Amino acid sequence: MSSQNLRIGILALQGAVQPHVEKLRALSAEPVEVRQPKDLDGLSGIILPGGESTTMIQLLKLNHLWDPLARFTRERPAWGLCAGTILLAKEVVHPAQESFGAIDISVSRNAFGRQLDSFIEIVSPTDHWVDQNRQEAVFIRAPRITQVGSGCDILFQMKSEPIMVRQGHALATTFHPELSTSDIFHRYFVDLSEQHG
Numbered sequence: 001m002s003s004q005n006l007r008i009g010i011l012a013l014q015g016a017v018q019p020h021v022e023k024l025r026a027l028s029a030e031p032v033e034v035r036q037p038k039d040l041d042g043l044s045g046i047i048l049p050g051g052e053s054t055t056m057i058q059l060l061k062l063n064h065l066w067d068p069l070a071r072f073t074r075e076r077p078a079w080g081l082c083a084g085t086i087l088l089a090k091e092v093v094h095p096a097q098e099s100f101g102a103i104d105i106s107v108s109r110n111a112f113g114r115q116l117d118s119f120i121e122i123v124s125p126t127d128h129w130v131d132q133n134r135q136e137a138v139f140i141r142a143p144r145i146t147q148v149g150s151g152c153d154i155l156f157q158m159k160s161e162p163i164m165v166r167q168g169h170a171l172a173t174t175f176h177p178e179l180s181t182s183d184i185f186h187r188y189f190v191d192l193s194e195q196h197g
């Protein structure tokens with residue numbers, strides 16, 4: 001299958017949706033905005049964007065999407081970014097809240113403190129990533145990944161802390177690649193969806 005036939009969902013209840021639409025279109029994948037359960041039909045993967053995770057949880061329940069999306073993310077390609085990472089995580093603290101448990105990480109919300117609420121940093125790939133190029137990463141009230149299960153691969157780190165992690169078909173990024181010029185992260189998820197979707 002070429003990425004031309006690939007339908008990739010973007011959870012579109014709240015948060016940073018449009019930049020993902022543009023990145024996916026530029027890669028010839030078809031972006032599908034997901035607002036109700038039937039929007040999940042026929043998707044090869046789904047992006048859970050940045051935003052406010054507590055609000056997203058409320059809207060997911062209101063729109064009857066919590067259970068279908070929990071199932072989808074445990075079985076199919078799913079990429080959480082920032083708030084989306086919080087939704088995918090196995091454990092959330094500071095404060096604790098419900099999550100899908102699609103990826104074996106613990107996260108602490110808003111963990112960079114006030115002065116560092118938002119910042120841009122040059123970050124480094126590990127050997128699990130596709131190349132050895134450092135990348136710009138935009139962090140906005142980001143969570144910290146405080147624990148990584150043994151089944152997960154760390155793909156990117158900032159200094160020595162994990163900021164992008166993969167477990168099979170589940171991908172989690174604490175920063176916002178949709179706000180940088182590089183398309184390498186979206187390309188990686190499109191490829192993952194092509195292989196596992």
Ligand code: GLN
Nearest residue numbers: 050051052053082083141
């Ligand atoms: N601080 C937000 C939360 O806890 C996440 C921020 C973001 O997605 N940029 O849900």
